[in-house]
Amino acid sequence: MNVPADLRYAKTHEWIRVEGDTVTVGITDHAQAELTDIVYAEPPKVGAEVKAGATAAVVESVKAASDIYSPLSGTVTEVNAELSGNPALLNTDPFGKGWIYRMQSSDAAEISALLTPEAYSAQIGQ
Amino acid sequence: MSDPALLKHSPLEPAHIACGARMVEFGGWFMPVQYSGIMDEHKAVRSASGMFDISHMGEVTVSGPGALAWLESLLTNRVGKLAVTRGQYTLMLDESGGVIDDLIIYRTGEMSYFLVINGACRDLDLEWMRSRLPADGSVLLEDQGNDYAAIALQGPDSEIVLRGLYPFCDIPKRNGIAALVTTDGEIPSLLARTGYTGEDGFELFVPVNDGITLWESLLAAGVKPCGLGSRDTLRLEMGYPLNGSDLSRERTPLEAGLDKFTGIDDPEKGEFSGRQALEQQRAGGLPSRLTPLKLSVSGPPLRSHYPVLVEGIAVGETCSGALSPSLGEGIAMAYLPLALHSPGTALEIEVRGRRYPATVTMLPFYKKPLL
Numbered sequence: 001m002n003v004p005a006d007l008r009y010a011k012t013h014e015w016i017r018v019e020g021d022t023v024t025v026g027i028t029d030h031a032q033a034e035l036t037d038i039v040y041a042e043p044p045k046v047g048a049e050v051k052a053g054a055t056a057a058v059v060e061s062v063k064a065a066s067d068i069y070s071p072l073s074g075t076v077t078e079v080n081a082e083l084s085g086n087p088a089l090l091n092t093d094p095f096g097k098g099w100i101y102r103m104q105s106s107d108a109a110e111i112s113a114l115l116t117p118e119a120y121s122a123q124i125g126q
Numbered sequence: 127m128s129d130p131a132l133l134k135h136s137p138l139e140p141a142h143i144a145c146g147a148r149m150v151e152f153g154g155w156f157m158p159v160q161y162s163g164i165m166d167e168h169k170a171v172r173s174a175s176g177m178f179d180i181s182h183m184g185e186v187t188v189s190g191p192g193a194l195a196w197l198e199s200l201l202t203n204r205v206g207k208l209a210v211t212r213g214q215y216t217l218m219l220d221e222s223g224g225v226i227d228d229l230i231i232y233r234t235g236e237m238s239y240f241l242v243i244n245g246a247c248r249d250l251d252l253e254w255m256r257s258r259l260p261a262d263g264s265v266l267l268e269d270q271g272n273d274y275a276a277i278a279l280q281g282p283d284s285e286i287v288l289r290g291l292y293p294f295c296d297i298p299k300r301n302g303i304a305a306l307v308t309t310d311g312e313i314p315s316l317l318a319r320t321g322y323t324g325e326d327g328f329e330l331f332v333p334v335n336d337g338i339t340l341w342e343s344l345l346a347a348g349v350k351p352c353g354l355g356s357r358d359t360l361r362l363e364m365g366y367p368l369n370g371s372d373l374s375r376e377r378t379p380l381e382a383g384l385d386k387f388t389g390i391d392d393p394e395k396g397e398f399s400g401r402q403a404l405e406q407q408r409a410g411g412l413p414s415r416l417t418p419l420k421l422s423v424s425g426p427p428l429r430s431h432y433p434v435l436v437e438g439i440a441v442g443e444t445c446s447g448a449l450s451p452s453l454g455e456g457i458a459m460a461y462l463p464l465a466l467h468s469p470g471t472a473l474e475i476e477v478r479g480r481r482y483p484a485t486v487t488m489l490p491f492y493k494k495p496l497l
Contacts, residue, residue, distance in 0.1 A: 036160065036163055037164060037166075039449050040425075040427055042426065042478070060449075061164070062165065062359060062427065063164060065426070065427075065429065
């Protein structure tokens with residue numbers, strides 16, 4: 001499973017990419033493989049306040065609906081509009097075109113509490 | 127989830143692991159939910175062929191001079207209609223007309239029958255049947271659930287695959303059953319032309335130790351391994367009910383729209399368990415009717431227990447639901463008041479607090495293209 005070195009990870013299988021004061025959130029390669037064919041994604045609304053560890057989005061495979069937890073607290077600034085027409089991007093490009101939302105973090109200290117790529121790799125047993 | 131130590135295991139489990147199955151608990155059994163993916167497996171069955179392990183289903187043989195009369199009293203459909211080698215879908219009801227199980231019964235001889243019952247209620251079914259056996263010994267009931275491995279081969283290519291595997295076998299017509307090969311052992315292998323997908327197909331019942339060999343020969347013939355996930359989407363696209371989701375002791379077959387599988391309109395069908403309750407219900411008017419629903423907009427996959435509303439008022443909840451892989455639309459079944467059963471009726475389905483417009487439609491959800 002791909003675990004890019006430039007990202008931070010939540011134990012619940014989300015990743016973040018920090019660029020300036022914008023944070024992009026998605027699910028990991030491991031998560032998409034476990035969830036299998038994703039057929040529906042419900043991102044948060046722009047402007048929504050999200051809390052670290054609380055449900056921010058839902059993705060659904062044919063078989064099950066799964067909550068996506070926000071790795072950080074803050075405000076949603078943008079959502080990936082392409083996912084509504086093509087939720088399979090979550091499977092095919094989880095770290096790229098399959099991103100779910102962008103946010104502004106309200107608590108920088110939360111970032112350092114997230115897992116490093118090494119720690120996340122260890123968590124998923126590789 | 128039940129205690130893992132109590133989970134029942136299919137004789138085909140090593141084959142599933144070898145095929146990369148994702149295993150889950152289902153009705154007390156440890157079974158494959160998918161291999162390559164539910165969408166891929168679903169499409170293989172609609173366009174070519176797929177195979178499902180159905181060893182969790184129960185097999186029961188009933189024989190003896192009293193078998194026919196006893197089965198007529200136990201099951202809703204008229205067993206007397208069956209010629210030897212023919213089968214039918216039927217239901218076993220309690221005295222209040224609630225569904226204990228839906229099953230297929232085949233007549234395998236002058237006085238012998240082969241019943242295929244649902245995996246999740248094998249013990250309950252057998253208990254119900256045994257408690258009603260006549261005391262005079264005229265009916266012999268045998269639980270053969272652990273003697274068979276069973277595989278459903280489904281899809282338009284099923285017959286070609288089967289002919290390749292068994293070139294000299296008589297292949298039965300729809301709803302028929304044949305002895306597959308003559309074996310020296312006591313358990314005959316059986317081949318039934320039936321299924322739960324809406325496609326042509328067969329259910330093969332072989333001695334438990336021959337299961338993996340059969341699975342591997344089907345695999346070598348190019349048949350795609352399919353799990354319970356696609357079995358569920360395939361059956362729901364056809365509107366076939368699932369016991370435990372769409373059928374239960376709380377609903378009658380009339381509410382489920384299965385009137386034609388009950389003998390209440392057949393002048394030759396006599397008394398059977400639940401008959402009086404069905405007649406009373408029909409005379410008094412049905413309290414609800416199992417109704418097919420379709421989302422009118424693109425939206426989330428439908429699942430069980432989602433509220434169904436009309437003008438903001440809850441009128442029921444979904445019992446089965448899915449994103450139809452063939453149609454790309456959310457489909458569901460719900461028990462709703464009879465007045466809402468007409469196709470085109472507008473309503474709403476609530477998913478995570480949001481309401482999506484939906485309409486009442488007709489079964490099957492999926493109609494096979496003519497060409």
